[in-house]
Amino acid sequence: MSAVSTIDAIYRLLLKRYLFGRDAEYAHRTMLRMLAAMPAFPAPRDKPELGVKLWGIDFPNPIGLAAGMDKDAVAVHGWETLGFGFAELGTITPRPQPGNEKPRIWRVPDRRALINRLGFPSEGMEAVAPRIEQIRKAGISIPLALNFGPNKDTPPEGIAGDYIALIERLGPLADFIVINVSSPNTPGLRNWESPEKMSELFAAVSEHTSESARARPVLLKISPDLERNDLFRICETALALNLEGIVACNTTVVREAVGVSSPHPGGLSGQPILIRTRELIRDIYTHTRGQIPIIGVGGIASAEDAWLDIRAGASLVELYTGLVYEGPGLIARIKSGLVDLLRRDGFRSISEAVGIDR
Template sequence: MYPLIFSLFLTRLDPERAHHLAFTVIRALPAFGVGRVVHRFTRPRTDLGVQTLGLRFQSPFGVAAGFDKDGEAVLGLGQLGFGHVEVGTITAVPQPGNPKPRLFRLIPDRAVVNRMGFNNAGARAARVRLAHVRSAAGRPVLGINIGKSRVTAVEDATADYLVSAALLAPLADYLVVNVSSPNTPGLRGLQGLDQLAPLLRAVKTEAGATPLLVKIAPDLADDEVTRISELVVELGLDGIIATNTTIARAGLKTDAATVEAAGAGGLSGAPLQARSLAVLRVIRAAVPRELCVISVGGVETANDVAERLAAGATLVQGYTGFLYRGPLWARQINRGLDRILAAEL
């Protein structure tokens, strides 16, 4: 049913408009107990639980940052079957993001280009909203992803991140430092070790007992990924999320004119699959087994998730697949993992 709705209706809507329509429905799920009924249908049937970061994840599959930027639909997403929801990216200063249009479908590639630009209401507003989420019964694991405010100069980035960390770390089950979005000028430069090390050290101190992870780009060379992985271990961080969107456009099926019209921004979806998996393997070869590695990028099916877990991912996230698979996506993943697990026993 959803593929028909997508092809006949949703593809005729502006992608950001379509996202907001779906988001409104998901946000409303907890009302009147509807979401609890839905969750009986979407949750794993067998024990897919993962223990990491000092937390219990009901399913290894969760929602990547970018889908719920302000933490407005955490409970509804959990009721759709996601084991964790990473909200954000949230910045210290509220910001509207980049001018519209800023979200584009590449349908032949099952991909999306976005240049949203961290549109969000800011860390202080998120703190009020997420305090209610934190106390809700039956909620999924809550990750909070923080980034640099656009108005903040790169040389002042650490102080900017510390504002968000101070406000949000007490509410997060885990906190993520995003230094890898291509849509905030200068942000990816923070992945250089001379800037990344003091930034992560400072945020780790501010985060206190909250597990801290860093999210990296797929466009780093393998040796850069290894050096960042070694830095994460050296600083005593709790994990790495790999990867963010890519600025590459090679090998796409979509016609060149459509790709050019979409313009600059981060590419996500199926074309990222091979590189994201390769980065996962580089990281896992460089870090201890117990370090949490969350794999994201080009994940769409239960087999994709199982492949990432077999390659050493502790948890797996998705986002773009939601657009192409629809509201029962997490259920499809959970049921598929149920079958894969049963076949291995």
């Protein structure tokens, strides 16, 4: 039995029942501690047809860890061991902050969903930087994305400065950067999704960061709650700004429209936003004529879910909530299923299938 199969069996037979009987944030932290303490195992070798080359980066497979799971880069080698093709770490803020008051994560088991109102709890960039430096020295076989967000107490006129500080300090340590302007849990943050504010932000970043700091591909993470016309305006702005990609999407504040009834505030993730995510991916791909690579994230819990996002236009996909409900073996099952789906549909690689259903 492989290391991943053993971990998955332990989770399914013992840990899941225990953790689901506890507070969701306690369960999250417990799993992170366990992964951080786990001995480093060689990453599983992926089938060549799963490889993706994007922005000059070689991804061994298209399945990534979504931001939010490992905010402070404490379990990176664990994600490599589980078989992810890349990991998006964060959201990282410039200064340490505790986030919102607890409780702030809730499960919705009947819909295989989570609701969070974490509010970017972060140890801050100066705590995260040496961890990533050490990871780089020790060697890591998967690309690492860093997801950046502002501190909650930063005034609107200082928001661009927070992103500049993050890119200057951590940009050189990333394989690519994700600018998070779409979390619903930081007041006023989604205002920066507007084309005007986007242009203001990226003009400031371009002017005030060094060439080495901004040498990495920069992607924008967007909200699933955008109106279609607003989405298209964002796409056009992203093209004009020469952004390297879009991450679609963050959590939603919508409830009834996705069939969820809950009294808890915050962003909803998991199965209920799967279809909405796919619609966004298809709209972005079609409107930009495939000129902007897309990372699809939202509700993926099977190979078929990932495959349909890829066919809609996603070059890579990410998951988080599916891992909570399906266990650590999910990544291996998705990869195995993707190989079968590629062969079934007559494709030789993931890249050949991107956007085929547009």
